[in-house]
Amino acid sequence: MVGIAVLGAGRIGKIHAASVAANPKAKLIAVADPFPEAVEPLAQSLGTEAMNDCMEAIARPDVDAVVIGTPTDTHVGFLLKAVELGKAVLCEKPIDLDMAKSESAAAEIERVGGRVMLAFNRRFDSTFAEMRRAIDAGRIGDVRQVIISSRDPGLAPPSYIKTSGGIFRDMTIHDLDMARWMLGEEPVLVSAVGARLIDPTLKQYEDYDTAMVLLQTESGRQAHINNCREAVYGYDQRVEVLGATGMLTHDNLRPTTMRVTTAETTDAREPLLNFFLERYAQAYRSEMDAFIDALADDKPMPTTVRDGVLALRLAECAVESVRTGRAVAV
Amino acid sequence: MVGIAVLGAGRIGKIHAASVAANPKAKLIAVADPFPEAVEPLAQSLGTEAMNDCMEAIARPDVDAVVIGTPTDTHVGFLLKAVELGKAVLCEKPIDLDMAKSESAAAEIERVGGRVMLAFNRRFDSTFAEMRRAIDAGRIGDVRQVIISSRDPGLAPPSYIKTSGGIFRDMTIHDLDMARWMLGEEPVLVSAVGARLIDPTLKQYEDYDTAMVLLQTESGRQAHINNCREAVYGYDQRVEVLGATGMLTHDNLRPTTMRVTTAETTDAREPLLNFFLERYAQAYRSEMDAFIDALADDKPMPTTVRDGVLALRLAECAVESVRTGRAVAV
């Protein structure tokens, strides 16, 4: 039985806490958040202890592992403390918005052999995981091109955008990890373009709402990512992989599989699941199960801080590419 | 070069005449129709001769084969005359609305070894033909169940309905032939229900606008047909075949393959091709090519008057089943 504390009682903390509580191999020791009004109802509903000091929660002797779901700028502090105390960690992305700080945290964790999993939830989506397995099983031969379409249902509020680190570090970063994972090789070249087609005021943050990226690996495998902060039909999440002997694609998810046919249109499906909490509900559960399994069976972490650093570096390259108009070498 | 005369310059005659004209192995000798205002423009547009007497056209020495696309009650007369004169025939369905007359015409044709193909156009649709080939190739094992959905885009005018012979002889008959073809065995039992959900006045003709049929063969293979005279989304034509090791299905046809996604619905396709002339345009051409190939290469006719008689007999059984509330033995 793995004793786990969840830090952060916000949207993502709630999901992680519920996943821990539902996993028979783990015990949810506590949920911790400085805001009593957030953490207390959560603790109560899950029959666990509420704490207000995250550092204290990390230090508890009955806590074997912590899940970090607090604001981004607190990640590194909790991460290093937990590793120092020999606790395993499942940490939300990104490690930090600052590349240097992320890199040095990762180096420190690797130096001491810290057991840290970075929460790239999409890798645990059953469809994407099946695609990766199909590639590994040789069903489409060597990968040649990866095409990723990833669009949010609607523009986030200015308050969120302002502190998000920008579209490439905040949104594209998930797709950059997916691209790395599906390519099976590290990109060495990044080109990107950014535009403001929805909200021109993003200019004040040097941010964009619409973006496209090209990646190429040493051997020549290519990936494309297209992002838009607003897709009126829902949270669009698609990955296509072209290989030497085949191709993998998949459908988006809807609430049901109903199709409506009328005099105007035929076989119309419902809008997509609205956003990541619904779209990746299964992935969040499976991610937690994979973390707990890795701990329970003493297996390697399925994703690492290194993955986080590499994805962030690609995001930095994309930012630089837009700024300089050059393909940036990673 | 096969010399062909097309009898009838109506909707279906025009299609057949154009198919003959486009086939490099055939020569369109003439089109014949008692109405000069119909036959003359047709002949002119195809660069062939217009005639007003169908019997004369049949008798021409340069005519090797005739295509009968005239009103149903004239079929048997032209058919027997052509066969008597040793001409091959492609005849529109049905042979006749009267079972006895159809049966005796078929018997006579078979007695003298007449070369007659009955125009079951759907068998020449590329998708249905590919399904039949897939069955023959053993891709789904022994056939178990056939499900046929066949719905017209809109109710025909009363004038048409009155002389149509009723839904089972006029509409279901195509599906009964498809069922026979896909089952690969003759049905021995027919059950049917009929309803008037669209036009209650059909009662005066003892006709129905909505119908369902069950068929079973000696070995127990089953087929279901559902018909409706009105489907607002277009001409719905679907066949599904369940076998011991697999299943065949297919999509309906639309004008294009576009899919529209909006805030309300996703992946919506266009309405179906409106009616049989559009839906089976390829099938009509392939049907004529198959007829001409059979003549040019002296091969057996792909469909025969016997097929016409057997489909009509199943239609008669369906009528009787609705009337008596019994499953009727064929």
Place this chain on the structure above:
Amino acid sequence: MVGIAVLGAGRIGKIHAASVAANPKAKLIAVADPFPEAVEPLAQSLGTEAMNDCMEAIARPDVDAVVIGTPTDTHVGFLLKAVELGKAVLCEKPIDLDMAKSESAAAEIERVGGRVMLAFNRRFDSTFAEMRRAIDAGRIGDVRQVIISSRDPGLAPPSYIKTSGGIFRDMTIHDLDMARWMLGEEPVLVSAVGARLIDPTLKQYEDYDTAMVLLQTESGRQAHINNCREAVYGYDQRVEVLGATGMLTHDNLRPTTMRVTTAETTDAREPLLNFFLERYAQAYRSEMDAFIDALADDKPMPTTVRDGVLALRLAECAVESVRTGRAVAV
């Protein structure tokens, strides 16, 4: 908080017990089953009490409602006892395999105003429920035809078949309920055919492995059901509804939405979810939630014993139709 006891610790009892345990408005008071080796591990895993006497469980004062998931021949006994004691009941189908016994149990329950929900799980499938809502919302106009394809992934073992009551009472009955629900009117006429295409030895039980049914309501609405005990591609569950102004269809469910394209085939999906426990996992949870909501909010039961009686009567008519070759009036 509704206190609930689950009777039966078999496959379906486990699912119901877990659903009760997960519902925040209910408390799982006990699970009861005469076999200690079945009920004890279940009780332990859910943190509840194990009992061996179902009647005792029903009688407990802290039990407000019971869920009957025991063998079919025990249903009526527990049902009537629970109702007598004023307990609400969620009872698995069928009430009983015997029509008369089912009818008299239903009559008694209705006489005393017992609160009993019959577990027609498919009505709680999110897709089918959405289809029903779409009909109610007028999206396809008046219903004209319902087409139901329902095929098991593989033949059940002889031991199961022998006591199942036959394909119509055991398998078709779910589809008969679905047909009633989607038609929105009671069928008044039933025609059916049955065949043994997979296992000829079913003859000894006068049973069939392949069947088709036609239903018609007073106003002329029609439904078709096709059943097969073996579909190699998985548990096939499809419902199509044709209305005056549109049509509803839907897709089957697969483990993921991946599509594989190779030189041989394109866009190939995975086999269907194997069987009802996987296919209807969400429906079982929603069914229990609906039961508990009805109790908590004192609302009418979403399904009743009357639904069970009516579906069974249609199954009886189908059996009679196969035997007599007649369309049977309900």
Place this chain on the structure above:
Amino acid sequence: MVGIAVLGAGRIGKIHAASVAANPKAKLIAVADPFPEAVEPLAQSLGTEAMNDCMEAIARPDVDAVVIGTPTDTHVGFLLKAVELGKAVLCEKPIDLDMAKSESAAAEIERVGGRVMLAFNRRFDSTFAEMRRAIDAGRIGDVRQVIISSRDPGLAPPSYIKTSGGIFRDMTIHDLDMARWMLGEEPVLVSAVGARLIDPTLKQYEDYDTAMVLLQTESGRQAHINNCREAVYGYDQRVEVLGATGMLTHDNLRPTTMRVTTAETTDAREPLLNFFLERYAQAYRSEMDAFIDALADDKPMPTTVRDGVLALRLAECAVESVRTGRAVAV
């Protein structure tokens, strides 16, 4: 009646000649090709005159318009001669592989007001044309992103590759035209990457077999193109358009719409139509009809040499981008 001569009796010349012959508003005056063994059978099969001197064919007084389907390096010569003689022209792409020569030819044609249509056949595909109409009709709002996947079924022979001008000028150029058309604005920035994942010997021609391109317009609309010279599943031709209020996608085309379901996979479709002659059969016919309609009704040409120059310029930018690692301003 428009008198037309078709220059070139190769693969594409045959298609154009047949399209002219089938169009009731045009008369196929002659087909011309220096190779008698190519042009004579073609002329015979279409009942027209065979010529061996293309310039002579252009000059015939009964020739109102010429269709240029000869080798690329002869295009400009015939084009300018025809325009000089006041003949309308439908010219195959590209005008010329050399940018300067293309530009000067276009300038000359525009100077004298020559009526020249450049054969961007894909614009006449019924699906792509319907997508463009849907955009014009406002069904998806302002265009934001265009995603084009365009992959050949197999690597062309070295002899073809050597003189092709390279993947960007030979293959991507069609997609660049499509991107311009769907974007509705001119791209001002081009980034591209190229790789040799199939045939490393392409290095000798500084050519690539796998490529990706990004385009951005002044207002920030973006397009992505991915190309691969080999897709084992057939000729993959997909265009997706994301707009402010919706998205357009479409399906690839197969020989039939059959779907095969077995124990291994469900709903598998057939491989795609193999290559452009099959995939764009309808588009070639519609292209010719549009050309003839423009002549017959004295309407503007649906595509112009300017379109050819602009697409070629984007291809040049892509080549430069790969070479320099810069986003190239158009």
